[in-house]
Amino acid sequence: MSKGDATRQAILHRGVETAARVGLSGLTIGELASATGMSKSGLFAHAKSKESLQLQVLAQAREEFIDSVIRPALAAPRGEPRVRSLFDHWVTCGRTRMPGGCLFVKAAAEYDDRPGAVRDQLVRDHTDLHETIAQVFRTGIKEGHFRADADPALFASALHSVMLGFYHSHRLLGDPAAEEHARQSFETLLDAARPTSDTN
């Protein structure tokens, strides 16, 4: 059971990396096979099917994202610091071109109009992510860092938007101001959520 699991993990690791470049549907068994230095049929024996491979790669990417972004962020103190930590880790994940997060952005665009198991899983993952953000934000309300009438779902949506914009500006346009813009947008978001605001 040891040898098989090792290559399986190598396949998935490389799969996430490749899919982050060419997309989940652009991911090809033959190319992945030669990238991992094994035969097409040998790799296929692990994958079972193309769709299964895509789902496994997606699961691997999710775990990598949780490990490098979510989990470290949750170690920060409750409330605004935790929100900031989440943002920081997320940005770092994007800046260093870590594939996990990027793969989700790419896959979400790819599959937003293609029904199937991959899309269903993507919807679940994104919903979970939104829920996690909202939950982190909610503790900020309880801690008194944010207004009691602030909308956690709206904040989750807005933060996600900022990250999407950052990824696009950073990766497609190569805009050196991308991170600075993202940070400023993030601060605007926090300002709008803080109780010291005089608007109401």
Added chain:
Amino acid sequence: MSKGDATRQAILHRGVETAARVGLSGLTIGELASATGMSKSGLFAHAKSKESLQLQVLAQAREEFIDSVIRPALAAPRGEPRVRSLFDHWVTCGRTRMPGGCLFVKAAAEYDDRPGAVRDQLVRDHTDLHETIAQVFRTGIKEGHFRADADPALFASALHSVMLGFYHSHRLLGDPAAEEHARQSFETLLDAARPTSDTN
């Protein structure tokens, strides 16, 4: 010259529609041929090559986007009304699943790591779009609707982010609150840019 141009336009129209579903790289000559009811070779004679087809479809999408979003928005009075009009038309374009805008979102994610002519054109188009947004915002500064020290590039980036988030929430998650969230984020953006803000 008439007949050829007619079918050419039909091809591109259908091409934008298809590419908005399966992406620019997922767009296939054979499928597009049968979708337009002609033979693969007949269509290929117009396309010249796959990459050329992608560029033509991209150009068509850009024109459709300009016609349905940019041009109508510019008809609004200078300043904040024009910014609002731009946002409204853009949201409408996304809500009605008009393919033009969506194709850009999808293509941007697809090609952010794949060098080539398609990516280069995408970068140009996105840069142009950002510049247009910034310019529209700048007139708002001149009109006194926005603070003099507001950053047009930041606003363009932020507005683009809101739209990206809207597209994702609307199309992938099917979130019924997507538009409402986008509108609220947009209002937050405007509030942060308005001179009546007490923050400074």
Added chain:
DNA sequence: GACAAGAACGAACGGTCGTACTATTCTGGC
């Protein structure tokens, strides 16, 4: 050392990809 089970391979399949060449049909000016 025999042997079952798992892991990886090589060859082949039907299909579709983009592309090239050759034919056929259509169309518009004379």
Added chain:
DNA sequence: GCCAGAATAGTACGACCGTTCGTTCTTGTC
């Protein structure tokens, strides 16, 4: 009505797609 040239169809090609199958090599168990 003819005919050049544009527009479309037909056919073929090599490459790669996902998938299957039979075979070989490794590995742990008795």
